[in-house]
Amino acid sequence: MIYWKNYPQLSLQLETVQKTLLATIKVKNPQTQAAILSLLSSGGKLLRPAYLLLFAELTSLDADKRIALASSIELLHTATLIHDDVIDKAETRRGVPTISHLYGNDVAVYAGDYLFVVIFKLMIKHALDLSNLSNRVDAMEKLLDGELGQMNLRFNTEQTISDYLNNISGKTAELFAQACAVAPFADGQDKLAKLSYDIGQNIGIAFQIMDDYLDYTADTTTFGKPVLADIRQGIYSAPVLFALSADENVADLLKKEDFEGVFARIKATHALEKTQHLARKYTRKALKLIEKLPENPVKSDIRQITENLLERKL
Amino acid sequence: MIYWKNYPQLSLQLETVQKTLLATIKVKNPQTQAAILSLLSSGGKLLRPAYLLLFAELTSLDADKRIALASSIELLHTATLIHDDVIDKAETRRGVPTISHLYGNDVAVYAGDYLFVVIFKLMIKHALDLSNLSNRVDAMEKLLDGELGQMNLRFNTEQTISDYLNNISGKTAELFAQACAVAPFADGQDKLAKLSYDIGQNIGIAFQIMDDYLDYTADTTTFGKPVLADIRQGIYSAPVLFALSADENVADLLKKEDFEGVFARIKATHALEKTQHLARKYTRKALKLIEKLPENPVKSDIRQITENLLERKL
Numbered sequence A, B: 001m002i003y004w005k006n007y008p009q010l011s012l013q014l015e016t017v018q019k020t021l022l023a024t025i026k027v028k029n030p031q032t033q034a035a036i037l038s039l040l041s042s043g044g045k046l047l048r049p050a051y052l053l054l055f056a057e058l059t060s061l062d063a064d065k066r067i068a069l070a071s072s073i074e075l076l077h078t079a080t081l082i083h084d085d086v087i088d089k090a091e092t093r094r095g096v097p098t099i100s101h102l103y104g105n106d107v108a109v110y111a112g113d114y115l116f117v118v119i120f121k122l123m124i125k126h127a128l129d130l131s132n133l134s135n136r137v138d139a140m141e142k143l144l145d146g147e148l149g150q151m152n153l154r155f156n157t158e159q160t161i162s163d164y165l166n167n168i169s170g171k172t173a174e175l176f177a178q179a180c181a182v183a184p185f186a187d188g189q190d191k192l193a194k195l196s197y198d199i200g201q202n203i204g205i206a207f208q209i210m211d212d213y214l215d216y217t218a219d220t221t222t223f224g225k226p227v228l229a230d231i232r233q234g235i236y237s238a239p240v241l242f243a244l245s246a247d248e249n250v251a252d253l254l255k256k257e258d259f260e261g262v263f264a265r266i267k268a269t270h271a272l273e274k275t276q277h278l279a280r281k282y283t284r285k286a287l288k289l290i291e292k293l294p295e296n297p298v299k300s301d302i303r304q305i306t307e308n309l310l311e312r313k314l
Helices: A008-024 A030-040 A047-056 A063-088 A099-103 A105-127 A130-153 A161-186 A190-217 A225-232 A238-246 A250-255 A259-268 A271-290 A298-310 B008-024 B030-040 B047-056 B063-088 B099-103 B105-127 B130-153 B161-186 B190-217 B225-232 B238-246 B249-255 B259-268 B271-290 B297-310
Strands: none
Touching (some): A008 A105, A047 A063, A047 A298, A063 A161, A105 B130, A190 A271, B008 B063, B030 B063, B047 B161, B047 B297, B063 B161, B130 B161, B161 B238, B190 B271, B249 B259, B259 B271
């Protein structure tokens, strides 16, 4: 776990999570088995399990439960990635061919479904009682409802930054919020769970804005591939929305598919700087809330990891 | 519930299931909401909930649990239908446009995922304790593993009737088996659950063979549309497999995509009659096992409904 080399205890726990993930997948179809395992070991940072394990240090949960919960949140993330790749017709993910590209949409759709079931299996067998489980399921419902809700806004040039923030709250931030809150919640620490949830929400929102920002700055003279693909599908992230709100011609340029024109307006309206400022606002909110966590050696790790994560390249 | 008009009590219960299904779906995206509701009310027979409710008569489960379990099994069926339609690029289902066709694969994939979560929600909130739930999840894992397992065999002209039976055991029969067994299992009647599971398996296998048979007999001079689509995707059901095993030229004809030729061999090798006999074999097995159920007024309903279902057009 090279990304976590400065946090040896966390790194060890994440290795156990990694082993648990690989041991949990037992699909009859050998190709699907190989494809899921390869995705799970293709060097994702295990960010969500890491936050879960960090916040678990503030609880009295035993090691087995922590590992099971951390594994299940990474599986949930993985299941949504597999289904996202079907939807986006993506050919690679983290440098390896996607399941949908290698074996077709049929295998990819069922592989994601299979992971959903495995998630529940892990939660039921190792981690949660019925009332905790019920809360988890409500959270997953919220997450998927968020994914479905945002689809209304495709190609809508009237949407605002506030719509965008609403979308990424459901899409990205909910999973971070769950990662931070689930251990305190399972431990019965409702007040801490609420604070942790809010921290995770702000981290997730800042993380997604950063991601959308970096897509645009990968190459400064023209759109990068992911940006073009998104815009073509009617997905407008912060830079486009800031340009839309500052310059009434941008809506027309989008409709005419004049993407070079859109990019020129993004530059002229300082939309990228505004995006960066927006990300920073949520990063600061997250860091401010982290200060409210109870005193504990893990608190400075959470602060440091969050700063490193969100201030990369900013 | 016109299909169930001779069973007034069952028909009433199924109306409650129908209402529960509609009340359970609460998606923010109004189009998806409408699409799921329209699929749920498009006149499916509610076969699986019906079997669940019939077998529940042999238990002491209270009415609420029965309805929740019956609703969750229909939702599971519906979720797989929505994802199947994505995979098969189907444009209509039960005479209404599919979700994938109307709103795209993105909405359909997430709508199916959303239903998976709602299923767990229903089971947790209304029906099951943790150990029952754990058993349910194992069953769902088996079902999806079955779906994934069968994909290995596409375009494989060496596959046998035994492979086919193995596939449809996972794909279709498992859900019927669950429908029959879940109420006795939740009631702690393990022996009855085992017998009910076996009855459901045999009903499900016979049902799927019948379905595959009827696809071929819809038009006797040429292939029907669904048959052609299946064969083009490398899915070979019983009639093709019987022809393959009786005539060594069939494999070549399939490879050359000479589908008229394949159909001629299906006729010449009496593959349809063999398919019919195979279905009958499983129907008889199911009926024989039904006789072993404890004496109860519902027993003759189960027998009669099964005969009507499986002997249509045979």
